[in-house]
Amino acid sequence: MTAAIEVIGLTKTYGDLRAVDGVDLTVGEGEFVGILGPNGAGKTTLLEMVEGLREPTAGSASVLGLPAWPRNAALLPRIGVQLQASSFFERLTAREQIHTFASLYGVAASRADEWLERVGLVEKADSRVEQLSGGQAQRLSIACALVHDPEVVFLDEPTAALDPQARRNLWDLLSGINDSGRTVVLTTHYMDEAEALADRVAIMDHGKLLVFDTPAALIHGLDAPTRITLTDGEVLTTREPAVEIARLAEQSRLDGVRVQTGTLEDVFLDLTGREYRA
Amino acid sequence: MSTPRTSRATPFWALSRAILRGFVRDRTAVFFAVVFPLMFLVLFGGLFSDQSVGKVDMIVVGDVSLIDDLPADADASFGATFDVTHSDDLDDAIAQVRKGDADVAVEQQGQTLVAHYTQTDPAKAGITAGALQALVDGTNLAVTGQPPTYSLDVESVEDESLDTIQYYTPGLLGWAVAMSAAFGAAATIQGWRQTKLLRRLQLAPVSTRTVVGARVSVTVSVALVQMAIFIGVGALFFGLTLTGAWWMAIPLLVVGTLCFMSIGLLAGAITKTQEGAVNAANFMVLPMAFLSGSFFPLEGAPQWLQTFSQVLPLKHLNDGMLDVMVRGEPWTAALLPMLFLAVFATVVTLIAARLFRWETT
Ligand SMILES: Nc1ncnc2c1ncn2[C@@H]1O[C@H](COP(=O)(O)OP(=O)(O)O)[C@@H](O)[C@H]1O
Numbered sequence: 001m002t003a004a005i006e007v008i009g010l011t012k013t014y015g016d017l018r019a020v021d022g023v024d025l026t027v028g029e030g031e032f033v034g035i036l037g038p039n040g041a042g043k044t045t046l047l048e049m050v051e052g053l054r055e056p057t058a059g060s061a062s063v064l065g066l067p068a069w070p071r072n073a074a075l076l077p078r079i080g081v082q083l084q085a086s087s088f089f090e091r092l093t094a095r096e097q098i099h100t101f102a103s104l105y106g107v108a109a110s111r112a113d114e115w116l117e118r119v120g121l122v123e124k125a126d127s128r129v130e131q132l133s134g135g136q137a138q139r140l141s142i143a144c145a146l147v148h149d150p151e152v153v154f155l156d157e158p159t160a161a162l163d164p165q166a167r168r169n170l171w172d173l174l175s176g177i178n179d180s181g182r183t184v185v186l187t188t189h190y191m192d193e194a195e196a197l198a199d200r201v202a203i204m205d206h207g208k209l210l211v212f213d214t215p216a217a218l219i220h221g222l223d224a225p226t227r228i229t230l231t232d233g234e235v236l237t238t239r240e241p242a243v244e245i246a247r248l249a250e251q252s253r254l255d256g257v258r259v260q261t262g263t264l265e266d267v268f269l270d271l272t273g274r275e276y277r278a
Numbered sequence: 279m280s281t282p283r284t285s286r287a288t289p290f291w292a293l294s295r296a297i298l299r300g301f302v303r304d305r306t307a308v309f310f311a312v313v314f315p316l317m318f319l320v321l322f323g324g325l326f327s328d329q330s331v332g333k334v335d336m337i338v339v340g341d342v343s344l345i346d347d348l349p350a351d352a353d354a355s356f357g358a359t360f361d362v363t364h365s366d367d368l369d370d371a372i373a374q375v376r377k378g379d380a381d382v383a384v385e386q387q388g389q390t391l392v393a394h395y396t397q398t399d400p401a402k403a404g405i406t407a408g409a410l411q412a413l414v415d416g417t418n419l420a421v422t423g424q425p426p427t428y429s430l431d432v433e434s435v436e437d438e439s440l441d442t443i444q445y446y447t448p449g450l451l452g453w454a455v456a457m458s459a460a461f462g463a464a465a466t467i468q469g470w471r472q473t474k475l476l477r478r479l480q481l482a483p484v485s486t487r488t489v490v491g492a493r494v495s496v497t498v499s500v501a502l503v504q505m506a507i508f509i510g511v512g513a514l515f516f517g518l519t520l521t522g523a524w525w526m527a528i529p530l531l532v533v534g535t536l537c538f539m540s541i542g543l544l545a546g547a548i549t550k551t552q553e554g555a556v557n558a559a560n561f562m563v564l565p566m567a568f569l570s571g572s573f574f575p576l577e578g579a580p581q582w583l584q585t586f587s588q589v590l591p592l593k594h595l596n597d598g599m600l601d602v603m604v605r606g607e608p609w610t611a612a613l614l615p616m617l618f619l620a621v622f623a624t625v626v627t628l629i630a631a632r633l634f635r636w637e638t639t
């Protein structure tokens with residue numbers, strides 16, 4: 001697997017604050033990586049250094065084998081970016097918006113229209129961006145990031161500030177965007193989102209990268225007991241769930257039980273000693 | 279909606295079109311760029327420009343030696359102000375004045391010149407009274423053996439320097455362009471910074487030059503449209519007449535636009551919100567408009583104020599435009615103002631660039 005993104009010792013300090021602190025990260029081509037962490041963890045700063053928007057204080061980042069900083073004109077057409085805020089031209093319609101971005105990348109308007117369709121905004125094509133709902137604006141923003149068919153996509157908290165329903169709807173769209181072998185890096189402060197979408201999850205806190213692995217491996221590596229909740233409310237904690245479940249089956253008490261293994265939340269708790277709070 | 283040929287616009291055109299659409303759809307911006315200054319033009323033009331409306335219709339009743347015996351040069355000057363017809367019927371003449379068919383009826387009773395006129399049209403009444411008074415005064419002087427002053431100075435009744443509309447069109451246009459250029463730049467820099475659009479554009483394969491170029495060319499185009507509208511309205515409705523080198527106002531206005539965009543940039547760089555930026559731009563441009571003679575001539579202002587106005591870019595823009603558009607100065611009269619504006623723009627842009635921060639916090 002060749003590396004789409006290679007980050008070595010990446011650091012950004014603001015005065016005494018180490019916003020990003022010596023992060024090493026290698027993302028393979030075609031991988032979907034989630035960067036998970038509470039607000040202020042340094043996700044955006046890390047992403048913006050990899051995109052080439054911010055100069056690292058120390059360390060280096062390269063994308064598709066090219067150094068990210070200083071801004072590399074050869075790299076720009078090959079990466080797609082959705083910034084944390086919805087960066088739109090004021091008072092343009094959804095269609096005008098994506099057509100403008102298409103033109104910036106030398107992409108035909110027809111391709112832009114295809115993207116509008118793909119993100120389900122055909123009916124809203126003539127609405128001004130100010131009139132779109134949060135979810136619709138995020139869809140448009142994602143379409144604008146992808147309109148030139150980039151090899152690597154960065155999405156900074158695309159589901160932040162959306163209601164749960166809109167968030168789930170967006171997952172369908174997001175889970176499909178690396179089907180064609182595209183590399184995707186997405187930041188989020190939602191545990192379930194990282195778990196549902198990402199091949200590998202990097203957990204960040206206070207500027208540091210704590211772990212980077214598949215969700216399953218992270219939870220598996222966690223030395224946490226399994227919780228079995230019975231219908232009568234009794235909770236059994238065990239390190240050998242198979243044995244326990246067999247016992248319950250013998251007693252015919254298996255109906256309606258809930259088996260909970262560890263979650264990413266437990267992983268975070270385990271790593272930091274604090275409860276996860278987005 | 280778009281033809282296949284334009285379906286792949288260049289980045290420059292795509293950006294320009296996006297920015298222009300954003301402007302045209304911003305009612306407030308359009309109002310302050312075009313409608314608001316135009317209201318002033320109509321107001322000032324309509325209020326004060328009656329003096330230049332047509333000649334005064336005069337009926338001379340019987341023999342009025344004072345008028346009939348005017349020397350040739352004074353007669354020509356007199357003829358520029360009055361349309362003279364003769365009549366022998368005083369009652370009929372006064373009736374015509376009452377009906378508004380004529381503006382004044384004049385008769386001579388011995389040594390006294392009697393003028394019958396109405397106050398319906400104060401401007402014409404003023405001209406009539408002034409011109410006739412001058413005529414009588416002049417004659418008196420001549421009769422008393424003083425050096426003959428038969429040179430009837432009808433012009434003195436009107437604004438000696440410039441007609442209202444001639445003065446206000448360039449001045450208000452200067453103010454309008456200053457406002458829209460400064461507001462546009464200030465709002466853009468703040469808005470784009472806040473939505474991170476500026477960052478987003480940095481990540482697109484377009485150069486900073488293209489982005490800035492698109493923004494500037496939209497503002498310059500808007501300024502030229504403002505100019506066309508002002509000149510059009512002034513000429514069509516208020517009798518504005520341009521003088522020879524008026525076309526020099528175009529490059530002058532372009533440099534002026536750049537200058538006020540730089541002021542808007544500065545306003546955007548030193549503020550944290552879009553509203554703050556527009557307010558800061560307003561704070562710089564509005565007082566400047568007063569002190570640069572956009573709303574009233576500075577001739578009557580104290581000397582220190584006139585001196586101070588010389589450091590204001592709008593003063594130079596206004597003066598330059600007055601010179602080439604209505605004062606009949608040669609095209610070279612615009613060069614010095616252009617130089618001043620260009621230097622001002624450069625300095626302010628450099629300051630703004632130094633003060634600019636990507637982050638608003
Ligand atoms: N331009 C900046 N100047 C000073 N501090 C900053 C700046 N940008 C971010 N920070 C700080 O760096 C830390 C990480 O921020 P950020 O990368 O935005 O976190 P996240 O995206 O994970 O919420 C925060 O404490 C934030 O306040």
Ligand SMILES: [Mg+2]
Pocket residue numbers: 043044045084156157
């Ligand atoms: Mg962030």
